[in-house]
Amino acid sequence: MALWRIKYDDWQMECCGEPFSVGDEVRWRLALRGPDAGAEPETWEDSYSELERAAGDGRLLRGPGVTALYAGKPVTRPVGLLAVETHGPGPGDVPETVGTVRSIQVVTEGYAETRPGSRTYEPVAGERWLRAVGTCPKWFSDEARPDRRGRGYRRDETGVLVELETPGGPASPARPGE
Template identity: 25%
Template sequence: MRHRFTEPTPVDSTVEIVSIRIAAWEIECCASPPQVGGQSTWQLLEGESDGHVWGTAHGGKRITRTVTGTVLSVHLLTQNYRQDAVGVWRPVPSSAVLQRIWKSPRWFRGSERLQYGEERRVQTGVAIELAVPRGTAVPNVASSAEYVFLADL
């Protein structure tokens, strides 16, 4: 079986490499699925509690900057989920796995199979590396946020 990976995209010293995680719902809702070699734009939510920089296409108060660049890599993020004592589905610690792919899926699998009492593997999003020209990141202006979510308050 042939793999669908592309050769590494050449990157020079005039770019900054930004690692971004993107939740599955962002892409399923309205963001274009990123693919290796393509252009991609994300508003960054930095300083998240899990230590990763998260990208959004929906705005909010915690956006620190907007970046556009060439996608160097895409990894599918999967994680086990288990229901806790009060019935909330939570990720199982240390179960996250990144699998290299050439293009993000449009629709993610696994959440439709969650059943009480079982632990299930769910595709929760992607991690990408984006080559952004140095000095082109646009800082966020609080008044430019189009949407404010309760989680941002």
């Protein structure tokens, strides 16, 4: 058995997702997000997985019990954050990954205005909090906080981080998925 960490974004769940619980078997299409696709190492590196290219298709990646789409720039070593993808490029072409949910954590991330008064927010590197739950919520919340250094600041629940157990041998060493 292999254990993988997978992000299920809030908007994906709120749009088309079905809440699930620890112990449930799920079937998801996955994508691997690299640092250039919103999986910044300062925030997500502890949840990165390393996969191998599938034979004959440069966009498909595989690991024990897992298949994922990689739509980023070509890399020699595909490492990043696995994420449920129901809307992105080619999800219908990606075989479903089937596994058993072993844990669920609601992800909260910090966001700051790009400049004072802009009302445009960007993630604050390294600001991520996890809260264990037994069932994935259907809806997520946002919380405005006091300004930081004159810039607006907020904490948003951005989805859940799931540990998914899949059949197959251990995944790549020294990475989640072991």
